[in-house]
Amino acid sequence: MATTTPAGVRGGHAEHERTSASEGGAPMTHRQIMEALSGLLLGMFVAILSSTIVSNALPEIISDLGGGQSAYTWVVTAALLAMTATTPLWGKLADLFSKKLLVQTALLIYVAGSVVAGLAQDTGTLIACRVVQGIGVGGLTALAQVIMAAMISPRERGRYSGYLGATFAVATVGGPLLGGVITDTEWLGWRWCFYAGVPFALIALLVLQKTLKLPVVKREVKVDWAGALFISAAVSLLLIWVTFAGDKYPWLSWQTYAMTGGAVALGLVFLIVESRASEPLIPLRLFRNRTITLASLASLFVGVAMFAGTVFFSQYFQLARGESPTMSGVMTIPMIAGLFVSSTVSGLVITKTGKWKAWLVSGGVLVTGGLGLLGTIRYDTEYWRIAVSMAVMGLGLGMMMQNLVLCTQNQVASRDLGAASSVVTFFRSLGGAVGVSALGAVLADRVTRYVEDGLAELGPRGASMGHGGTGGGGIPDLDALPAPVRTVIESAYGHGVADVFLYSAPFALLAFLVTLFIREVPLRSALKGAPANPSAAPAAAPSTPSSAAPAVAPAVAPAVAPAAPSPESGGTAPAGTPVAMAGGTAVRGVVRGSQGAPVGRAAVTLISPEGREPAHAVARTDGSYTLDTPGSGPYVLIASADGLQPQASTVVVGDEPLNRDILLAGTSGLNGTVVAAEDGAAVEGAMVVVTDVRGDVPATGTSGPDGGFAFTGLAPGGVTVTVSAPGFRPLALPAEIGGGVTRLEVALRTGAVVRGTVRAGDAGSPLADARVTLVDAAGNTVATAATGDDGGYAFTDLDAGAYTVIATGYPPVAGTLTVTGGGVHGHDIALVHADE
Known part of the structure; x- marks a missing residue:
């Protein structure tokens, strides 16, 4: 009834989106973020160190264990494959379970794989241990991006991505150097390359336990194990094919058709499983967003270029130039320096401007150019030319790697951060795994051909050497070869590695072309999407629409800007600190209530005609606010505060600062x-x-x-x-x-009334002060009353139903009564003596 x-307007009570540095908590200060990132960056350092520290030791490792070029490639590929296959799974688990527990688990898995790898006595055992290491590293690399996204808004994330890039650079340059020194140290040996990361991992465990505090998502979960199985099988079959094609069987053969067809079939099964899974490993709906699709494709091609540089440089410097493992690491510093500089600088500039596409495009040009230049090197090329080429390539990689993840995270809700981040990382690792396998097969084929041609030029003595003492394609020991044959081997590896770089350049070019079609959406200053409780309603309006979403009309209830750090959260920034500073003309004013009093901590948001959110801030305690616009033009200015109705108005920004006070109604x-x-x-x-x-x-x-x-x-x-x-x-x-x-x-509805008279004795005289109790069908006492001088009583406001009326004064008498609805129901009661 x-x-x-x-x-009135109903949008005002919609759930508001709030910026949170911890998925719904108070925004974190720089100090809090750095404390939380300390263990995370240390774990990331361990992950990168595991792959780079063995790069310069691999020639000696494979030679010591009696393996060939195929084993060399698979020691790298096995870890990449495990990392590739498990990255989406780690990302999905991060959306369902404690991120802190997951990153600690990944560290423990890495430690177990490393310890056993150091004890390996053959290449098969080593490859198996590298798989275990890869599983742990996959978790560390995926979770690092996810946890950063959970703590830091996209606009500020560029700044902290620079720290991640710096960590990557330090581990990448320090790993080969450390691995080279360990390998060259007689009393240590290459096995300590696997043990070296264990102390760092244990320290990271302790630091993470103390500093990383994120809310735990508690909800019923279903892990997509079937999806993980089919994607792993498809990728594995593809890698096995590219590893042995051209060596064990021709590229065009029934084995090729069987393996590629099987990989495609498994991939299709994976897509079917994902489309039906309630909690898919890779949510296919993410690819409806053009930015995510293009960023994933670009990451695939970037992965080929990135791993080509880190894997094959060690073979070039040691087998083409005869350098020691230590010097091999030293000579790769130009590439790492370029990566360090570009990742750090781009992160800082992106944080300041909110613009990232120019960095992606420039990075694609530099990676392509660097690989093209490296494709011209030979074993006797001047080192300064190689250093310049490596630096150019490193600069490009630093501009592309983290920013591809960043632009993807900027497009999704917080509940999909883990899946979206891991999707981009997955495709980068997939490109690296396939690239290393395919390029390793190319290198083995090219080196064999160049060695045969070079030895043939030496005459009968050279021809009799077969593969120059490489044992049918094994890793050669240059010191054991005669000078003419050594020159042939060095020339073959110099030319072969150059071919690898040359074949990688088109993939970098494809990455560059793909980035041209990625639409730039300025980085948001708030985490997008759901509140901390997953069961809560979604935000009224996302801060930044996806590429397929229409522009937000001014009539739509806006998202509330983030609250300033509270003293309890340890925040130090003033309440009015603008969250987004776009570097244009300022809009400033005072937010007041209906009585003219200033309204502190009011959320003030600026919406562009395209529906984007270029700036928002929280008003200071005196009600004043300041917003920086990206440029002149019309904007929608929105203000809201607890207990007051939100207001939206149109402002036209010119070249001069604009003053606009805002009045919030009751x-x-x-x-x-x-x-x-x-x-x-x-x-x-x-x-x-x-x-x-x-x-x-x-x-x-x-x-x-x-x-x-x-x-x-x-x-x-x-x-x-x-x-x-x-x-x-x-x-x-x-x-x-x-x-x-x-x-x-x-x-x-009116209630029913029960009234009557209590009488006693033979004459039926009215009985005063008799107690009457009304009991409902469940045995509950509804009401009690005492009769008046006329013996009357009454009960009002009764619901329909069955009741029992009990009267006392003489021996109790109970009678039943059924109330059918409103109105008056009479019920007289006669009391008698016990002996009557």
Whole structure:
């Protein structure tokens, strides 16, 4: 009988999006973020170190264990394959479980794989241990991006991505150097290359336990194990094919058709499984977003170029130039320096400007150019030319790697951060795994051919050497070869590695072309999407629409800007610190309430005509705010505060700073009418009580002669309205207080009345002061009454149902009564003495 109809704008009470550095918590200060990142960066250092520290030791490792070029490639590929296959799984688990527990688990897996790898006695055992290491490293690399995204808004993430890039650079340059020194140290040996990362991993475990504090998502989960199985099988079959094609069997052979067909079939099964899974490993809906699709494709091609540089440089410097493992690491410093500089500088500039596409495009040009230059080197090329080429390539990689992840994270809700981040990392690792396998096969084929040609030029003595002492394609020992043959081997490896770089250049060019089509969306200053509780309603309006979403109209209820750090959270920034500073013309003013008083901590947001959110801030305690616009033009200025109605207005920004004060009206209201359900007559004097979700009573009142009631100053949200009146049954109704005035029509039903007379004795005289009790069908006492001088009693406001009426004064007498509805029901009671 009660209806609730909004009389004003209802969007004002929608769930607001809030910036949170911890998925719904208070924004974190720089110090808090750095403390939390300390263990994370140390874990990332361990992950990168595991792959780079063995790069310069691999020639000696494979030679010591009796392996060939195929084993050399698979020691690298096995770790990449495991990392590739498990990266989406780690990312998905991060959306479901404790991120802190997951990153610690990944570290433990890495430690186990490293310890056993150091004890390996053959290449098969080593490759198996590298798989275990790869699983742990996959978790570390995926979770590092996910945890950063959970703590830091996309706009600020560029700054901290620079720290991640610096860590990457230090581990990448320090790993080969450390590995080279360990390998060249007689009392250590190459096995300590696997043990070296263990202490760092254990320290990272302890640091993470102390510093990383993120909320744990608790909900029922279903891990997509079938998806993980099929994607791993498809990638593995593809890698096995490219590893042995051209060596064990021709490129065009039945084995090729069988393996490629099987990989495609497994890939299709994976897509079917993902489309039906309730919690898919890789949510296919993410690829409806053009930015995510193109960034994933670009990452695939970048992976080929990145791993080509890190894997094959060690063979070039040691086998083409005869350098020691230590010097091999030293000579790769130009590439790492370029990566360090570009990743750090690009992160800082992106944080300041919010623009990232120019860095991606420039990075694609530099990577392509660097690989093209490296494709011209030979074993006797001047080192300065190689150093310049490596530096150019490193600069390009630093501009592309982290920023591809960053632009993807900028496009998804917080609940999909793990999956989206791991998708880009997955394709980068996939490109690296396939690239290393394919390029390793190319290198083995080219080196064999160049060695044969070179030895043939030496005459009968050279031809008799077969593969120059390489054992049919094994890793040669240059010191054991005669000078002419050594020159042939060095020339073959110099030319072969150059071919590898030359074949990698087209993939970098494809990455560059793909980045041209990625639409730039300025980085948001707030984490996008759901609140911390996954079961809560989604935000009213996302900060930045996806490429397929329409522009946000000004009438849509805006997302609320983030609250300033509270003293409890350890924040040090003032409440009015703008979250986004776009570097254009300023819009400033004061937010005031309906009485003219300043409104502190009001959220002020600027929306562009394209529906983007270039800036927002939290007003200072005196109500003042400042926003920096990206440039001149029309914008929608939105302000909101707790207990006040949000306001939106259009402002036109020119070349001069714009002053615009904002007036917020009072909060929402509730009014209505109380009537009788039977005839619709107004009920005067009805008591109306409003109770909020915390049990507090923000308003009470009585209905007027026309049955009307009205309340103002109510905060938006759910309430319970209870109405009671004499002669009527009380009624409780839920209501949702909106952005305007909510109207509530209340119809009260009249209660039934039971009345009668208690009589006693033979004459049936009325009995005064007799006690009468009314009991319902469940045995509960509904009411009690004492009879008057006339023996009468009455019970009012009764619901329909069966009752028992008990009267005492003489021996008790109980009688049953059925109340069928409103009106008066008579029930007389006769009491007698016990002996009658």
